[in-house]
Amino acid sequence: MGRGMAEVAPPATPTVLEQFGYELKQMLGHSTYGKVYKAVACQQRAQVAIKVISKRKTPEEYLRELLPHHIQDVILRLLCPASQRLSAQELLQTPWVSRFLPPGPLGDLPSATEAPET
Structure with missing residues (x-):
């Protein structure tokens, strides 16, 4: 990306993200409402990208x-x-349905024939 992209993370932002175990390193890019930073997930020691959106x-x-x-x-x-x-059109035409469920014991999973609660 451009020269101005090597910006260091703003000082106030890391405080919030550090509570969740992330350390911002440098800005990778920006959009209309936010900036994307290179970061480290401290617990996993993995590089990640985090988009910080200004409310x-x-x-x-x-x-x-x-x-x-x-x-x-x-x-x-x-x-x-x-x-x-x-x-999206192809997904709507497929004969199968995906459903994301919250984590829990396998005994809590609904059967394939049960309709989801609404």
Whole structure:
């Protein structure tokens, strides 16, 4: 990325992320509402990328409506690599359904014939 991208993480941000076990290293890039940093997940000693979004600079509508969809998209791509190869239309036309369940003992898993609670 460009020359200005080697920016060090802002001093206030690491305090919050350190509580979750991350240490920001340097800025990798930026978008309209946030910046992406190279970071280290301290417990796993793994390099990660973290996008820090400024709630002060971001419109309420984006935080309420669009951000959850972006987060869901990232999670689906990480947990279900096949979703990277299929378009939304193709996913709707497939004969199978994926459902993400909270962690728990195997005995708590609903059977394939049970309808999910709404």
